[in-house]
Amino acid sequence: MTDVSLTGTALSGFSWRGRIFGIARRSPTFAIGFAIVAAFALIAIFADIIAPFGPIETFSREVLIPPGAKFIFGADGNGMDVFSRVLHGARYAFGIAVPSAALMLVIGVPLGLIAGYKGGVLDEIVLRIMDVLRSFPSIVLALAVVAATGQSLVNVVLVIGFLDAPIFARLVRSEVLALRSSGFIESAVAAGNPTWRILFVHLMPNAIRGSTAMIAVRMAWAVRISATLAFIGVGIQAPTPEWGAMIRQGAEFIISGEWWVALFPGAALVGVVLGFNLLGDGLQDLLDPRRKATGK
Amino acid sequence: MSVRRFLLRRLVLVVPILLGITFLTFMLVRIGEQSPVAMLGGPMADQATFAIIEEELGLDRPFFVQFGIYLGKLVQGDLGDSWQSSERVADEIRNRLPASLELLIFSVLLGALIGVPVGLRSAQRPNGLFDQVSRFVSLFGFSVPTYWIALMSIFVFFFLLRWSPPPMGRLNIMSFPPPRLTGSYFIDSIVSGNWSTAWSALGHLTLPVILFSIIVAAPIIKHTRAIALEVLSSDYARAQGLRPKTVRRIALRNAIVPILTFIGTELTGLLAAVSLLELIFAWGGLGQWGLNAILLGDFAAVQGYVLVLAVFSVSIFVVIDLLVLVLEPRATLRS
């Protein structure tokens, strides 16, 4: 069924408009996810300009005001504008997601490459670490480590990055294992490539493809887990405008009916996480047309 | 390999993992900022008091000696005492685990009951309307933080609608826990014929179980769909001119093993995730207790909590392996 020749497909007539619609048609999921993430990224960049008030600007006489003309998302228990705080919270979301994703890749990818290609002791170690992490809920580990090492943005990023690195190591490792016996690696060895060239010139560009979608998914997880830490009270602390910390503030008002303090930061959190997840799901569709084909 | 030898081998392999986890947590809690000494001593205590407390807790000894002593007691089934409650950690775990399991098991059952059929139905007409909606719902379930959706539903169902009992514990204040049998208040009170307690337990269970089952169902939908799609598009299902009903049955049969394996691997994470829900509903389960222990640096309690999680996950894997052995003819007992 797939014996259709695709050779010589000309790529003439490229247009941005066509490309955008083309991608949106191929994977609406990706398009929606991308739009959401891009919107929040813009909010994060321009938070200062969009927000009517400062993120920790206090109006001491206007405590717990429901949403209205002045405070469109209401005011919280400290008399801060929830809207402005939610906007600034986007900075923390990306400030955690992007560097921790970079860290995961920087640690995980080379580890997976070497473990998969060389096997042996390093491979055993990576496998054992994966075993431990697998039988160990990451949230508990993150919690324990952050509780132990102290509450700072840098610590949270480090913990998330290190915890997720093995996921990429394993992903890349399994790709490498599949590729290792594939013809082009054998022919690269037979050609006389030194090991480093095999790893980084031949294996990496091919092995990393499967991880692309995973990056988005793990960024979603990073945003979620950092908010969870803050909610529990170990991550970033109030009055920092971090969404998890804001939900924590709002939690105490739920039973008394002041819903807006917790609702809006949570909704923003869901938005960003959903955006990254959609992006990841869509990327998988785009990168693996077979999945889509069998899906049809 | 016989099943018994397989189990034995598994056990041998599990020991280093458990040891590694124990050591890791042992180290982690001790490099932590919170010190039980400072907390127990209180703000007014002097150096001498600290020293006495330190000696009592055995914290003055070298790290590896402490670890050795801990392991020695562990082998005898002694998990130490929680300094916070002064209770034996083993007792605390025994008392609290059933509460968590009650929540977890009901949620996983409900989640699988929702997730598997929805996933199968999605795979029937991929990219159809049902599929699109269920994929989105599943992704939403992936993305929504448990605690936030819990807070929001408490606001709606307790504060606004008054359908749900106050989010405080597993029974209302008028009811007493039924005699312990399974540890589930709901089941135990039915067994003992105490209908009003059963009603109250059910009322308290409903909201958290429904919420959690959404979280559980999300990945199940996704995986069931992927697995079913693979089967439906495979050659054997198509070329023989089998009726769609038969193809569906084969698809389900072929999907069972991977789905079971998947649920199994998810369970440990869920046991931890349930702790946030316990926190919000003041459930008094293991998760809530474990969270607090971590926050307060309650060494023995943290160790105990982590160990329970690890043992739980390891035994789940063994159970899954055995199940697969029954259901999958290609499976052989291998380490």
Add this chain to the structure above:
Amino acid sequence: MAEPILQVRNLVKHFPGNRPGETIHAVNGVSFDLIPGQTLGLVGESGSGKSTIGRCVVRLLRPTSGKIQFGAHDITTIGEGQMRPLRKEIQIVFQDPYSALNPRMRAGNLIGELVKLHSDLGPQARRERVAALAARVHLNADLLTRFPNELSGGQLQRVCIARALATNPKVIVLDEPTSSLDLSVRAGILELLGELQRETGVAMLFISHDLETVQLVSHRILVLYLGFVIEDGPANAVFAKPSHPYSQALLSADLPPDPDVVLDRQILQGEVPGPVNLPPGCAFAPRCPLARDECTGARPPLVGVGENHHAACVRIADGTNDIRAAQIAAAGDIHKKFQDQFVRRTT
């Protein structure tokens, strides 16, 4: 005859099996020489160990025992570091050109890689060398900027051959180089290989299960069964007078693409057993229509059946190694009559 450039002696390669304690006996004591300007054909069905031999020769695999002598170098067990400079002398072309090329590199760079690794040429000189190589394998120069997925199977295999030629090797192993190609493309590749051998005098090890192709390109032939050489000899001699019962059956199972050829086939029962537990004695004995009690005793040695032509069968000694003759003798005229009838009905 010229001095051999590569000598393989008693090559053995075992792999660990799927179950603990199991051993896969892929290659069990194979010896042969490669002579410059000549092609040696390795023939056998799956599990005969032919690809394993090829991979041992280019040292993608480390032999379990035996010896591989390349010129003055014993390359049997040297490390990858020592092997690397020798790699430019011994090259390999794989069966499936679609997977043998890094999908993320352009054709030109794929060929240029070898030049880069084994010479000090600057970028400009390298480009010229790549262009020359492309011309030599009859590959259009404008295809060099394309990625592998933009090329057809035949073009890809030409890229692979250009790579193998880039360093002027003395030995090329061809592991089923045409099996995954379409018939009309196959011929072009075979023609190119012959042309290159005549020009450069490279020694070739041609691995294939396609008897007709092997017959076409090889000077000598080695027939393998379960990792044993059961017959070797000049290509024409082996095809004209296969002496081992397995060679006879294998050759008779071939379907010539010509409806006018009357088939006279000796169809074997069963399939090639897995190479985990080797049968005692002659590996082919369990399927051999001529097997005798002694066949399951000692492994039969290769005995001469013609000039430079050997086969490993105990029946050669008394001349009863011909399957067809044996069958006819056993079944008598009735069988022959039936066979004639059958042939008439099917053609």
Add this chain to the structure above:
Amino acid sequence: MSLLEVNNLHTHFVSHDLNNRLRVAKGLNGVSFEVDKGEIVGIVGETGAGKSLTAMSIMGLLQLPARIVEGSVRFDANELVGLGVEELNKIRGTQLTMIVQSPLSSLDPLSRVGKQLVRAQQEHRSISADDAWRAGADMLATVGIPDAERRMRAWPHELSGGMAQRVLIALALINGPRMLIADEPTTGLDVTVQAQILDLLRTLVADRDMAAMIITHDLGVVAHYCTRMCVMFAGSIVESGPVRQVFNDARHPYTQALISSTPKRIAQKGYGQIGGPPPNLYDLPLGCHYRDRCSRAADICHSTPPVTGVGDKHEAMCHFADESGANPAAAHHG
């Protein structure tokens, strides 16, 4: 009237590329042929020529984005194109069956061989489990599986490649079909096993008075096991006719090139014409699709060549079909 009549079948792959432009790959471009009772028709051609696509189109097994855009498939005078799954299943699996490529992935891994044979029968008619089991065991014996009763209880993964292929044949024949389509039935099998399977297929077709269609890229299989052959190129049948006639008097230059590229012919006549890359199905040239690779190409080849009858049931789709090249390899010299 023939058992199977395929008429002007067009199957296209319709999709959009990443730039949102409509792309149509013309997989089949007007395929017509017939298969009669007692015949074994061989379909040959290179990868991408549309051999498997033809089989899938006939069986109604196309998956999007592939679909039949024009043409008809008549089996025993019933039109199959456009039938729903329910009606199609009355024919598919009972009267018209198919052996797909790769035997192992074509068996349900979680059902024993016997159960699959029983299921295949009970899907299409009411038969007791015992009877179905007996019929299944008999069928296994018929396809040459020793110890059939024991094999009925085997799992698919316990079968060797040759055994699995026999089981597939048994599955395809269990409901007494009138026609069998075999897609590369021996690819991946060893030469000595290949002979066993092909002999079995031929005997079964003859004994049961069936028709068969064998898809293969191996001219040897066609030469010795088929009565008639169709040569496909770029989604069209460029030549068809009785095997012997086509081999000895090929009229289409592509057929001639194919036959002259077999090692035997090369050994006799030297290297002939060298094949080029397959045409781009997204952008097929107007007129004769083989034009760019053809040594005989002329101006007239820019118009679509007619299907010309050149003998008894022997047709070629070429402007020069009338010119006999009695010795195909003679047209080129190596």
